[in-house]
Amino acid sequence: MSDAAIDTLPGIGPVTQSRLADAGIRTVSELRSMGSVEAYRRLKFMLPRQVSLNAPYALEAALRGCHWLDLPQDVKAALQEQAKITDEAFRRGGVARCAL
Template sequence: MDRVPVSTLSGIGAVTQKRLEEAGIGTVADLRALGSVEAYRRLRFMSPRQVSLNALYALEAALRGCHWLDLPSSVKTVLQQEATAIDEALRRGLSPRCRRD
């Protein structure tokens, strides 16, 4: 059952499916094994300007079998914290590593 394409999950559209596949996440089993946060991290690092917090909500909701608007606020809070940490890591990765002494 989990070997089916991620596109079969509710809330995963064609654009997200393509991005997931480019990140090596082609099946529901792949997404379940990584989890929504790791999948989002990969997408953000691949396309930082095109992937937003809503993508993380959609991935989590797809794994839970619900609409992202129906995620409990406590889950959204945790996801927001995870997204903030990922964004900070992304900023560090794109900033110059050399410093002037």
Template sequence: MSAAPIGTFPGVGPVTRGWLEEAGIGTVADLQSMGSVEAYRRLKFMFPKRVSLNALYGLEAALRGCHWLDLPPP
């Protein structure tokens, strides 16, 4: 796992980075250890009107190292 700042993770833009940092997810290792669903749940709780389901897709794609359109179907 990487102690690199979350903003260095491919696919995590400045807005999402800010939300993640406010939610206490400051490193790539933080995101990897909790997973995309828990990270999304935290963001949705903190920013219910601003965070959409696209954030979940983006976080999962970042963890898998792919574009969100390349995620396998559920």
């Protein structure tokens, strides 16, 4: 199943599939290897106004084969924290990697 198309996961519809493809994520194995948080980061930086906290929940739930409402509370809390960090980084904008 690792080379299966991303839309074979539960809850991944055509819009999410298209967005993930635009982010370079086309297979289940690609999503699984990077994880829901990194996939969320990519989507958030590509589409900041269209991607919400629902995205990491949906991606994580798809990887686990469940509905996002059934994610354990500790998993939801960890995803919320990572989304907050990502959102804050986005608001700060790019950071110079070196001083000239």
